[in-house]
Amino acid sequence: AVVGTSYWMAPELCTKTPYGPKVDIWALGIMEMLEGEPPYFDQSPDKARHVIATRGTPKLQDPRQWSALLHDYLNCCLEVEVDGRWSAEELLQHPFLTSVKPLSSLALLIAAAKE
Template structure:
């Protein structure tokens, strides 16, 4: 993979507030990557902001396939428990067989990271938020009214606790939130501003 010189999305989230347009562009690029993986029977299984890499030109790439699962053509479900606490879908947490839509739940968690700059339940459970995901299901935004109905709808579809109700990556690419997203070049000002903040702190 080409060198992604601006590092991980998690670094951007920790140093800057993202606009909805920037969230949409990043989400679209991630969905395109997931659609490609899922159409080839691959589940990433560890999607999180630190595994989404950026480049100065605005390019967005999925990274770290250390936990990926390659499903045989005749198999549509996986049963081993894999992923990072906090981003795991309910079906993984509860030990149910699961399919590619676990990555969509994880993308929803990344969405909350971009919106609220933290992983849901992280502070409540000493780093074991999967316990509250199993008990409470879908995390709620702290201040939902700060965000547009379109973004909130996109998020709610990604984070359906019932896997059957969760859309696929291909379906989500048709959602208005990402369908009308700006090109990746629109991310350049954000990336450069984060780079400048890093240089100032040095």
């Protein structure tokens, strides 16, 4: 049985093929945090599953506003072929995550935003 919400499903779930933990990597990669809603949200759940299964990796609405590093990270998460999709361990080593400043660097920004 297929379990999950259509808009966040990996292609292998939509095509009812065997799947493993990398279905969650695809779900991580879906661009809701960047764009405010998941790809294909204007479609019915059935149509969204069909589009995911047939069109592969969704595209950002305005890709120019995002860094090349973010694009590469998303491509690693949203690889249609499961064998090419990165694992959680691999993603933790991706420069998009390893090159960020520590959380403590946000303290000044948060304080400024509160003023």
